[in-house]
Amino acid sequence: MKLPEIVLFLSSFLVPVITSAQTKNKLHFKSIVADTHNDVISSVTLNGLNIEDDLSGKTHTDIARFKKGGVDIQVFSIFCDERFGKGTAFNYALREMDSLDAIVKRNPSSMMLVNNPADLKKAIKHKKIACLKGVEGGHMIEDNLQFLDSLFNRGSRYMTLTWNNSTSWASSAKDEKANTVPNPTKGLNDFGKQVVKRMNELGMMVDISHVGEQTFWDAISTSTRPVIASHSCVYSICPVPRNLNDEQIKAVGKNGGVICINFYSGFLDSTYLGKQKIFLAKHQLETDSLKNAGKAAYEVEEWMYKKYPAEIQSMRPPLSLLIDHIDHIVKLIGADHVGLGSDFDGIESSPIGLDGVQDFPNITTALLERGYSKKDVKKILGGNFVRVFKANM
Numbered sequence: 001m002k003l004p005e006i007v008l009f010l011s012s013f014l015v016p017v018i019t020s021a022q023t024k025n026k027l028h029f030k031s032i033v034a035d036t037h038n039d040v041i042s043s044v045t046l047n048g049l050n051i052e053d054d055l056s057g058k059t060h061t062d063i064a065r066f067k068k069g070g071v072d073i074q075v076f077s078i079f080c081d082e083r084f085g086k087g088t089a090f091n092y093a094l095r096e097m098d099s100l101d102a103i104v105k106r107n108p109s110s111m112m113l114v115n116n117p118a119d120l121k122k123a124i125k126h127k128k129i130a131c132l133k134g135v136e137g138g139h140m141i142e143d144n145l146q147f148l149d150s151l152f153n154r155g156s157r158y159m160t161l162t163w164n165n166s167t168s169w170a171s172s173a174k175d176e177k178a179n180t181v182p183n184p185t186k187g188l189n190d191f192g193k194q195v196v197k198r199m200n201e202l203g204m205m206v207d208i209s210h211v212g213e214q215t216f217w218d219a220i221s222t223s224t225r226p227v228i229a230s231h232s233c234v235y236s237i238c239p240v241p242r243n244l245n246d247e248q249i250k251a252v253g254k255n256g257g258v259i260c261i262n263f264y265s266g267f268l269d270s271t272y273l274g275k276q277k278i279f280l281a282k283h284q285l286e287t288d289s290l291k292n293a294g295k296a297a298y299e300v301e302e303w304m305y306k307k308y309p310a311e312i313q314s315m316r317p318p319l320s321l322l323i324d325h326i327d328h329i330v331k332l333i334g335a336d337h338v339g340l341g342s343d344f345d346g347i348e349s350s351p352i353g354l355d356g357v358q359d360f361p362n363i364t365t366a367l368l369e370r371g372y373s374k375k376d377v378k379k380i381l382g383g384n385f386v387r388v389f390k391a392n393m
């Protein structure tokens with residue numbers, strides 16, 4: 001073929017490709033995109049960063065990349081770990097909330113605090129990122145229902161009943177699995193059930209990510225409102241203790257709740273944690289010294305991942321695996337009960353093609369390529385979360 005013919009020949013392929021990519025992008029930016037879990041508040045406050053700056057290469061998240069990714073609703077995680085307890089955990093949560101409030105106040109043209117469906121509507125209408133708070137770990141109420149009310153009044157719209165650590169009233173997935181539950185029995189005790197009931201009364205979503213299986217069953221039978229798993233994946237694809245098994249997934253379907261898929265490679269890919277173990281063992285001298293310096297295990301991992309990016313790159317799973325998790329839930333209970341809960345800035349590894357909040361459109365593309373209808377894609381991107389949020393208020 002001569003050159004003009006070659007150009008003509010190639011462009012006949014190119015035109016449909018461009019058109020279909022544009023359609024996918026159009027759908028993404030026309031949809032309400034909700035991410036139910038992002039840890040950037042902890043990482044920017046601890047590291048002295050501003051999310052109004054370009055933080056590419058430093059974090060998964062900044063305001064410009066939120067816009068690029070078409071994110072309309074972000075639930076920011078309010079978090080402290082098990083080293084905070086009575087007398088410190090509640091105050092730490094308030095300080096994190098202060099940080100988020102200050103960030104939103106500094107950026108009134110792009111962010112808006114949202115406490116109810118009316119606020120949400122307003123934020124979306126004005127094309128601002130709807131910012132919600134979610135307390136990640138029941139230890140932050142310090143066994144006190146008044147603290148629960150205070151966290152709600154300060155804007156928390158879900159509370160993860162436990163983080164990896166159990167409370168005196170709820171056992172975590174980690175403790176149930178390792179048989180290290182500190183309480184007489186697994187699950188929710190009477191006070192734990194009161195916590196769930198009070199959350200229902202207030203309009204705070206009951207988040208079952210991180211909780212033990214018995215706590216899950218107790219919570220779902222106590223809650224009169226749809227529950228949320230703000231950042232969890234499918235156990236039958238990747239059997240880690242805090243992923244949800246098929247019976248749990250079916251129960252969330254019956255409850256009318258939503259399971260928002262976590263982007264962490266270790267919860268998506270059953271081979272990942274083995275690879276991670278080999279990586280950490282290779283650098284044991286360094287990891288030991290970090291542990292001896294008082295760093296928590298997850299902080300050591302974060303540190304090591306930032307230091308050896310080339311090594312971790314080869315460990316990342318494909319984006320199609322994340323779609324497999326969504327697919328599994330949809331096949332079990334339909335498209336009304338799945339969403340996205342990235343865990344960005346709380347994870348050191350995510351699938352290839354998901355480098356940060358700017359990459360949400362790649363999920364829309366992958367769902368459409370998997371054969372999902374536009375209607376179902378919209379539900380998964382944010383519609384299901386909005387339904388559950390409204391049903392709790």
Ligand SMILES: [Zn+2]
Pocket residue numbers: 136210231346
């Ligand atoms: Zn978490």
